[in-house]
Amino acid sequence: MTRIHDMGGRFGDGPIPLKKIDGKVVDDEPVFKTDWHAKAFAITVASASVGKWSIDKGRFFRESLPPKDYAKFDYYEKWSSALINLLVERGLINKNDLIEITKKAKEDNLQVSQVTDEHQDVLKAKDVAITLGRGGPSAREVIHSPKFKVGQEVRTINYSPNKNIIGGHTRLPIYARGKKGKVILHHKGHVLPDASAHDLGDSPEHLYTVEFLSTELWGDKDGNQKDSICIDLWESYLI
């Protein structure tokens, strides 16, 4: 089984939402379409320095929104809703805080007070450039040698690979389960999202890019018979 976010290959989604003038694509969208988009983005990035969740945990909370909400929410509604759920899970915010702030919001009485005790890990404006520039590399040392070689034929497992959590996070899309492909790149060891999303440590594994012919994934189709889809997959996803 899978979750609502795992939509590769799904039917029924209609045309790509592009701005066109006289049939030609016009790429002039502002970085943030509204102020609240910009705010939702920035408060999410800023909170992570206190919340200390992994990127995988952040993703898991977005994809764990109830499917009905996930489907109807705008992109940054997903971000902000997942953010508050993460903050509650981390114990940084509690349900009473949410009830109280909602009451104030509805009374049009949202006020920022003078904060005297900032959290010790709060991200400071002067550290933004260096923090972003450093990022959070996921490469890790893996002691054992890789099980697969570039050029080797492999098959993906045909169930959700998360070994620890039923319904847990994974990065093997359902459209590529139980399929045959060829290893084209080996990226050495990387944090395993299936573990990291659930605070179970890095559990690094060898990471590969596997190329699948589109005929293998979708059956016979129009197009070039060599058209392919390349997917990054961890060693435990492959047999």
Add this chain to the structure above:
Amino acid sequence: MSDKKNVEHNHDEHHHYHNHSLLPEEPELRVKAIETLLLNKGIINSDTVNELIDTYENKIGPRNGAKVVAKAWVDPEYKKRLLENATKAIEELSYTGRQGEHMVVVENTPKLHNVVVCTLCSCYPWPVLGIPPTWYKSDEYRSRTVREPRKVLQEFGLELDLNTQIKVWDSTSEMRYLVLPMRPAGTEHLSENELEGLVTRNSMIGTGLPETPK
């Protein structure tokens, strides 16, 4: 597998994914409520919020990627380094970090066209392309690109010959993919700076081509 924790049936954990429903439904007000709460709790500060917005509105965006591409077009040694170790070669131009920690550059040729998608979320190489456009994050692009890339590219105005092979890169890990488009014909006389102006955002995702000189 006996130690499997069942998320769905663990009452407390289950409710972690529903707390947002306690907040105002209207998205702008919801974000304002969260922001106010976080500021008052000292979890974020407003200078940082402004700095983050300014960074991605004004400093980090697709013009970075265009510089990488133009340099690769004029400097064969750089192009070699870029294709061999993209993270390092891009770092030469000081583009590093968040959402670009591990870069791979894939080169278009007359026989091969690359296009990048993230079916599971919205992975995108921020240091070179900035924040992804709305269409990249849309259900339509995420669901359709892996199954019918030719139809998707047609909607972008890109008709590919049947002899051209398409490779779709689904960004499922922390590897981030940047397409190196082909240098347009008739640009031999242009400087690196002028070439940079021809490199469009979509040409570096694979949903477009560079502009041709006017």
